Structure formats: structure tokens, C-alpha cells
Amino acid sequence: MKRSQFGLGFWLLLAPLLLWLVLLILLPHVDLLLISLRLRSGPGTYRFSLHHYAEFFTEPLYWRTFLRTAIMSLLATLLTLLIAFPLAYYIAKMMRGRAKQLLFLLCLIPFWVSELVRTYGWMILLRESGVVSGLLQWSGLTGAPLEMLYNDAAIMVGLVYTAMLFMVVPLITTLDSLDDSLIEAGYDLGGNGWNLLWEVVVPHAMPGIVSGCIVVFMLTLGNYLTPTLLGGKDSLWFTEQIYTQFITRFNWEQGSAFGILLLLLSSLMVWLGLRLSGQSFTQVMGR
Amino acid sequence: MKSKVTKLAGLLLGVAAVTSLQVQAETLRLLTWGGYAPQEVIELFQQETGIEVKVTKSNNEDMISKLRATGGAGFDLAQPSQDRISSAQAEFNIYRPIDLARIKSDLFIPSMLEATVKNTSIGDKVYGVPHVWGTSGLVVNRKAAPDVRDYTDLCDDALAGRVSYRLKRPTLIAFAFALGEDPFAAYGDRAQYARILEKVSARLTECKPNVKKYWSGSDDLLNLIRSGEVVAAMAWDAGGWKLNKEDPDTTFVAPKSGALGWIDTFALPRKSKAEDAAYQWINFVMRPDIAAKITAESSYFTASKGASALVEKEQTRRFEESFPQAAIDNIKWYPPVPAGLEEMEGKVLDRIKAHR
Numbered sequence: 027m028k029r030s031q032f033g034l035g036f037w038l039l040l041a042p043l044l045l046w047l048v049l050l051i052l053l054p055h056v057d058l059l060l061i062s063l064r065l066r067s068g069p070g071t072y073r074f075s076l077h078h079y080a081e082f083f084t085e086p087l088y089w090r091t092f093l094r095t096a097i098m099s100l101l102a103t104l105l106t107l108l109i110a111f112p113l114a115y116y117i118a119k120m121m122r123g124r125a126k127q128l129l130f131l132l133c134l135i136p137f138w139v140s141e142l143v144r145t146y147g148w149m150i151l152l153r154e155s156g157v158v159s160g161l162l163q164w165s166g167l168t169g170a171p172l173e174m175l176y177n178d179a180a181i182m183v184g185l186v187y188t189a190m191l192f193m194v195v196p197l198i199t200t201l202d203s204l205d206d207s208l209i210e211a212g213y214d215l216g217g218n219g220w221n222l223l224w225e226v227v228v229p230h231a232m233p234g235i236v237s238g239c240i241v242v243f244m245l246t247l248g249n250y251l252t253p254t255l256l257g258g259k260d261s262l263w264f265t266e267q268i269y270t271q272f273i274t275r276f277n278w279e280q281g282s283a284f285g286i287l288l289l290l291l292s293s294l295m296v297w298l299g300l301r302l303s304g305q306s307f308t309q310v311m312g313r
Numbered sequence: 314m315k316s317k318v319t320k321l322a323g324l325l326l327g328v329a330a331v332t333s334l335q336v337q338a339e340t341l342r343l344l345t346w347g348g349y350a351p352q353e354v355i356e357l358f359q360q361e362t363g364i365e366v367k368v369t370k371s372n373n374e375d376m377i378s379k380l381r382a383t384g385g386a387g388f389d390l391a392q393p394s395q396d397r398i399s400s401a402q403a404e405f406n407i408y409r410p411i412d413l414a415r416i417k418s419d420l421f422i423p424s425m426l427e428a429t430v431k432n433t434s435i436g437d438k439v440y441g442v443p444h445v446w447g448t449s450g451l452v453v454n455r456k457a458a459p460d461v462r463d464y465t466d467l468c469d470d471a472l473a474g475r476v477s478y479r480l481k482r483p484t485l486i487a488f489a490f491a492l493g494e495d496p497f498a499a500y501g502d503r504a505q506y507a508r509i510l511e512k513v514s515a516r517l518t519e520c521k522p523n524v525k526k527y528w529s530g531s532d533d534l535l536n537l538i539r540s541g542e543v544v545a546a547m548a549w550d551a552g553g554w555k556l557n558k559e560d561p562d563t564t565f566v567a568p569k570s571g572a573l574g575w576i577d578t579f580a581l582p583r584k585s586k587a588e589d590a591a592y593q594w595i596n597f598v599m600r601p602d603i604a605a606k607i608t609a610e611s612s613y614f615t616a617s618k619g620a621s622a623l624v625e626k627e628q629t630r631r632f633e634e635s636f637p638q639a640a641i642d643n644i645k646w647y648p649p650v651p652a653g654l655e656e657m658e659g660k661v662l663d664r665i666k667a668h669r
Contacts, residue, residue, distance in 0.1 A: 070404070087667045155540040173474070176526055258526040259480075262667060274374040274481075275659040276381065276404075 055289070062282035078283035088267065088284070095264040096291060098178070099246040102185040106193045106242050107235065109186065114197035115227070119206070130198065137191050145255050148184050149175060152256075176258025184252040189245050193238040200234030201227070236303050237310040240296050247292050264288055340365045341590040344376055344391040346577060347531060348551070348611030349445055350598075358597050364590045373397050380407040385583030390591040395576045396647035398433040398441050404652060409581045410438035415592045420599040425616040429576055432649050441578035442595065443616035445607070448572035448644055449483050450635075452534075452553035456562045457544035463569040464491040467545055468520035477537055478547035480527040480666055482658050483573055487547060488513045490570040490645060497648050507657060514661045518668045527666075538563060551612035554631045564631065567640035574644040576616070 065075035082088045117129045136144060151157045152174040159172045174180060204227065212222045228235070253263035264284065271281030300307060343350055347370045355366045369388070371379065376393050380386075385407040393401070402408050418426060425443045433441030453461045458472055464487045467476040478484050489496040489509050499505040525543050528534040531552050537543040538556055550572070553565025579595050581588065597603060604617030608624050614632070621629070 070406075087663055091667065153540075154542050259521065259524055259666070260669060267663075270659075270663070273378045275656065276374075276377060277656070277659075 058282045058285050061278055062286050064279055066279065078280045079287075081280065082283060082287060091262050091267055092264050092287065092291070094262060095247060096295070098181070098185075099243055100295075102182060102189065102246045103239050103243045105182065106186050106189050107239060110190060110193035110197055110238070111235075114194050114201055117194075118198045118201035119204075119209075133191060133194050136187075141188055141251055144188065145184055145252050148180070148187070148256060152180055152183075175256060176260065178257070178260070180256040181253050181261065184256040185246050185249060188249065188252055189242040192241045192245060196234040196238040196241075197231060200231045204230045232303060233305055233310050236299060236305045240299060240310070243295060243299075244292050247288065247295075339363065339587065339590060340367055341390060341587050341594055342367050342369070342388045343594070344369050344371050344379065344388040344582075346370065346372065346392060346445075348613060349392060349577070349607065351607060351610040353610070354598060354603055354606055357603070358594065361597070362590075362593055364587075364593065366594065377401045377405070377407070380582050381405045383584070385409070385585075387584075388582050389585040389587040390594060391580050391582055392444060392577050393441070393580055394647070395429045395432050395441055395443065395578050396649045398578065398580055399435055399649050400652045402435060402440055407583055408440045409583045409585065410440060411442060411579075411581060412592075413439060413442075416442055417596045417599070420596065420601075420617055422616050422618050425576065428646075429578055429616075433578060433580070441580045443576045444579050444595075444598070445613045445615050446574065446576040447613050448550045448567070448574050449487065449547065450550060450553075450568050450572035451566045452538065452546050452548040452556065452563065453566050454538065454541075454544040454560075454563045455566075457541075461545045461566065464488050464547060465516070467547065468516070468523050470523075472545055473523050474525055475542075475544045476523055476546060477525050477528045477534060477543045479529070480662050482655065482662075484517070484547060485510065485513050485658055485661065486645075486647075487568070487570075487573055488516055490573075491568065492516060493570075497645065500648060500651055500654065503653070503657070506654065510657060510661050514665060517665050521665065521668060550635060553635065554612040554628070557631055558627075565635040567636055567643070571643040571645045572636075572640065574646040576646075 062078055063074060063076065064072040065077045067073050082092075113133075117126060117133075121129055149156070153159070154171045154173040154175070156175075158174060159168075162168045162172055163170075208226055208230075209222060212226050217225065248265060250263070250265040250269060253261045254266055257263070265288070268281050268284045268288070271277045271284060275281075300310065341364055343366055345368060350366060350368050355368070359365055373394050376391050377397065380388065380391065381401075391408075398408065413430070421443065425446065429441055429443040430439050433439060451461055451464070451467075458475070460466060460469070461472070466472075467478065486496050489512075492512060494509045494512065496506065496509055499509055525537065528537065528546065528548075531549065534543075534546060534548055535552055535556060538546065539559070548565075550565040553563065557564040579591075581591060585591060598607065599615070599617045601617055601619040601623055604615040604620035605623035608614055608620065608628060612628065612631075614621070614624075
């Protein structure tokens with residue numbers, strides 16, 4: 027009986043997935059690793075070397091950008107969670123029927139256009155000759171045009187906005203599955219709102235919180251468009267460094283080393299996040 | 314999950330099948346800059362030859378990267394600048410030699426053809442013929458920034474937050490000239506070049522607070538100037554003339570230390586699949602009447618002989634206003650970039666970008 031479970035049909039059905047994983051994910055990464063470990067010794071000739079990793083650690087410019095990207099991404103994840111949690115709670119627990127669906131749909135609608143268009147939207151709003159600046163002048167709050175683009179706050183706004191949906195959806199699903207009677211029971215046992223949040227709601231929503239955070243963190247860390255467009259001359263995002271090495275410097279070796287380092291960082295962060303929250307990967311991703 | 318993957322794979326296969334069919338019908342895949350292949354010219358070419366032209370807009374670094382990734386496949390004709398061909402060819406072997414016998418050389422301005430052929434040759438093989446030429450200099454709103462005469466004037470305190478330039482190698486070269494150095498003469502001397510770069514880097518770092526934004530594409534820049542957010546910038550001459558059509562106050566100014574002259578070429582990618590079509594396209598767009606259409610559309614001037622006589626008067630007036638004879642003589646033409654310099658420049662550019 028065991029044999030038939032892994033018959034031809036099984037393998038045929040698995041083939042697309044396997045091909046996908048091996049050809050489009052595994053092999054490119056192996057290649058990336060191999061490229062990152064070689065050093066150009068002459069036109070068209072290479073030798074093994076850890077030079078490009080050493081370059082990362084000895085050139086403050088690179089690891090500072092790396093650190094900055096990691097910290098900004100963490101901050102963006104935290105902000106997204108803080109904004110998305112009350113929102114998700116409201117939609118999942120306070121709303122009923124059509125209103126609930128409508129609100130959920132409203133969260134989705136901005137994501138029907140591409141990230142690029144949404145980012146340009148923010149640029150139109152925030153730029154010196156833009157909508158917000160115009161409104162402030164019209165209302166007399168400022169005398170001169172106000173530049174709100176090209177700084178870290180603008181990057182943060184863009185990142186949080188871009189990632190919002192990926193936090194809201196898992197939160198709503200987990201919160202939806204929380205039985206209202208548990209909350210009532212909590213109040214019956216003499217708890218106040220604060221106790222309930224920390225003792226009942228958050229523990230129940232933990233898998234959703236963690237999976238939302240993981241997705242948002244990885245999306246933010248690997249984002250290229252938003253920091254580059256909204257950050258202007260001071261954007262400095264690590265993916266931008268990778269792009270520069272590959273495209274404008276023709277230095278694939280350095281770019282690959284950066285890519286591997288970024289992969290390690292995001293894997294480490296996910297592992298740490300799971301560890302600290304006491305969740306298992308399968309449990310979180312099953313949500 | 315699985316069904317999604319299968320669907321996607323099917324979709325990809327479908328797309329691949331469609332694109333391969335398209336390649337079989339006669340098409341010319343052109344890797345070029347914005348404005349070099351206007352729709353009107355593409356349609357005329359198709360009427361005359363039946364060949365369809367598919368345009369991919371790009372820039373120098375992007376062209377080399379794209380061709381390098383495929384070993385010179387994916388495009389049938391590319392348009393890199395003349396100074397960036399020989400080093401890229403020596404390093405990555407992405408082009409194939411051009412057969413000059415198949416080019417109608419009497420369509421070209423002889424001096425420009427000769428210079429390009431010389432700069433893009435390796436041994437006795439020629440890799441480029443000229444198409445469009447222009448300069449980098451200053452685009453200035455003369456009312457808002459009347460005193461901008463040279464690159465370094467962009468760092469004037471009076472213009473704080475009102476200027477823009479690219480953070481790319483032409484900016485390094487331009488500032489080097491404005492600071493009284495000759496970077497082209499130092500191309501062969503790495504130590505001297507490093508010293509010049511150090512000086513330029515210090516100036517550009519100091520100048521950074523003045524910059525509104527490092528512009529990335531010509532549309533980006535034109536919008537910054539149109540909205541009035543930027544009043545002076547280092548940019549291409551054609552951009553300045555385009556703006557001059559809309560607002561007579563803004564135009565291109567040839568800087569005191571010299572505009573930087575570039576020539577963009579035609580080069581054949583090594584695995585070009587439509588070589589014949591490529592030669593046909595070159596000989597077609599170099600015809601004076603077609604070249605004049607390209608100039609009218611994008612404000613760029615071409616290496617086509619006799620096209621300037623057909624260009625509309627306004628265009629010529631703008632050119633002459635920006636370029637008195639002395640300024641033309643002062644244009645600094647890019648010599649071929651030796652290998653290795655761009656790596657040094659890259660580090661300097663990264664440091665300027667990272668400085669706060």
C-alpha cells in the first residue's frame with residue numbers, strides 16, 4: 027500500500043513544484059553563492075576568494091547601509107503592526123456582515139494598482155509643488171512651499187503603506203477565529219480591557235502577528251522602489267547597493283556577496299522572530 | 314498552491330511560445346535611448362521594409378549589463394556611447410565587428426564617422442558607427458539663477474535646495490574640469506586620476522546639501538525643472554532645448570569649463586539574430602530626411618550629413634544661442650574609458666551618496 031502513495035501520478039503532480047523550486051530558486055542561489063566566492067584576476071579569468079565578503083566588513087559604507095536597512099525595516103514592521111492591529115481588530119470583531127466585507131475590500135483596493143503607481147501617488151502628495159504642500163499654503167499654515175519628500179520619514183510612510191495589507195490579512199483571519207465568548211468569559215472573570223488584550227487576544231493572534239511581521243519584514247528589507255523613489259539623495263537602501271553593483275559597476279561578484287548577506291540577514295531575523303515569540307514555522311505559515 | 318504553480322508555468326510557456334513566434338517574423342530588437350527611435354520613424358521603416366522594430370529604452374550601464382548577462386543575445390542592435398565600447402568588448406565580448414562595406418558611409422559626417430571608428434576599434438575590427446551626438450552641460454532657468462555659468466556654480470549657497478545633477482561618472486568628469494583639472498589627460502595615469510577623484514569627491518560632498526535630488530532619468534529631471542522645484546541642473550543639451558520650447562527663460566548653457574561631448578553609436582550585439590535588418594535600419598535612419606525627423610522629435614542632433622539643413626529654424630536658433638563658436642571649440646569629447654577606472658569612480662560615487 028505504501029508504494030502506491032508515491033506512484034507516477036504523485037511525482038507528475040509534484041514535478042511543476044519541484045521544477046519551480048530547483049530551477050528558479052535553488053539553482054540561482056547556488057550560482058549566486060559561487061559567483062560571490064570568486065575574484066576577477068584578469069579579463070575573463072577568476073580565482074576563489076573571500077575578497078568580496080571582506081570588502082563588506084572593511085568598508086564602513088556597506089555595512090552601515092546594511093545595518094540601516096535592517097533597523098529601518100524592523101521599525102517599519104513595528105509601525106505596520108501598531109497601525110494594523112487595531113484596524114484588524116475593528117474589522118474582525120466590531121463589524122458584522124456587509125460592513126465587514128466592505129471595510130476589508132477597502133483595505134484591498136489600493137493594492138489593485140502596482141507598487142510603482144502607489145509610490146508615485148505619494149510623490150505627488152508629498153513633493154514641494156504637491157498636494158499637501160499646496161493645501162497647507164492655501165490654509166495659511168505655512169507661508170512657503172514645504173518639501174516633505176526625500177527624507178527618512180517619507181521612506182517610512184511609503185514602506186508602511188506598501189506593507190499594510192500583508193499585515194492586515196493574517197491578523198483578520200486569526201482574530202476572526204477567536205470566539206467572542208472567550209472575551210466575555212474574560213470580562214466575567216473580572217478582567218479589564220488591558221488584561222484581556224494581553225491575556226486573551228494577543229496570545230490567540232500570535233501566529234497571525236508573527237506571520238504578518240515576517241512577511242512585512244521581508245518585503246520591506248527587499249524593497250527597492252519605495253526607498254529609492256521617496257528617499258531621494260539620502261535613500262541608501264541595501265537593495266540599491268546590490269542593484270548598483272550589478273548594473274552600474276558590472277561587479278557581479280560584489281553584488282552576489284551582498285545578495286547572500288541579505289539572504290542570511292533575513293533568514294536570521296525570521297529565525298529570531300520565531301524563537302522570541304515561541305512560534306513554530308509550520309504553525310505560523312499554516313495560517 | 315500546486316495548481317497556481319502549474320497555471321503559472323503554463324502561462325510562462327505560452328508567453329515564451331508567443332515571443333519566439335514574434336522573433337521569427339522579421340523584427341529588429343533595438344536597445345537604445347529614449348527619443349532615438351520615434352514612432353513616426355519606426356512606422357516609415359516598416360512601410361518601406363516590412364520589418365517591425367521593437368524598442369527597449371536603456372542607458373550605457375544598463376546596455377552593457379543586459380548584453381553581458383546573455384553574452385550578447387536578446388537584441389539585434391544596440392546604441393552605447395562611443396567611449397564605452399572598446400573596454401566593454403575587451404572585458405565581456407558582447408559585440409560583433411561591423412562590416413563598414415554594408416554601411417552607406419556617404420550618409421555620415423566624415424569627421425564624426427572617422428573619430429568613432431577610431432575610438433571603437435580593437436585591432437583592425439570596428440565595433441561602432443556614430444548616430445546621435447550631444448553634450449552635457451547646464452540647464453538653467455535664467456531668471457531664477459542668472460549667475461550659473463559653470464558646473465561649480467551649482468554649489469552656490471544662493472541656490473541651496475534648488476539644483477540637481479546625476480550621481481554618475483559624467484558629473485565627476487565635469488566637476489574635475491571645473492576645478493581646473495584635466496581628467497581625460499589622466500586616463501592613463503591611475504595615481505593622478507585617483508588624486509583628481511579625491512578632489513572632486515570633496516567638492517561634491519560639500520555640495521550635497523545644495524542638491525534637491527540626484528536625477529535618474531531625463532523625464533525625472535524635466536519634471537523637476539518644469540515644476541520650478543529645480544532652477545539649475547547639470548543635464549543633456551536636448552533636455553534644455555525641449556524646456557526652451559515651453560519656457561523661453563530656461564535653456565541649455567554651455568559651461569565655462571567646457572560642455573562634455575558624447576557620441577552614441579550603433580553596435581551589433583554578438584548574438585544578433587537580424588543583422589541584415591540592423592544594417593537596413595542604420596542606413597535608413599541616417600538618411601537626412603529621417604535624421605531631421607529624429608532631431609525634430611527629440612532635439613538631439615545626429616551624425617547624418619545634410620540633416621542640419623533640414624532641421625527647423627527654431628531648433629538651429631536654440632543650438633546657436635547655447636553654443637557660440639568658442640563654446641563649440643571648447644567641447645570636451647570623451648576619449649575611450651580604460652578598464653579599471655569605472656571601479657575607482659564607483660567607490661567615490663558610493664561614498665558621496667552615503668555622506669550625510
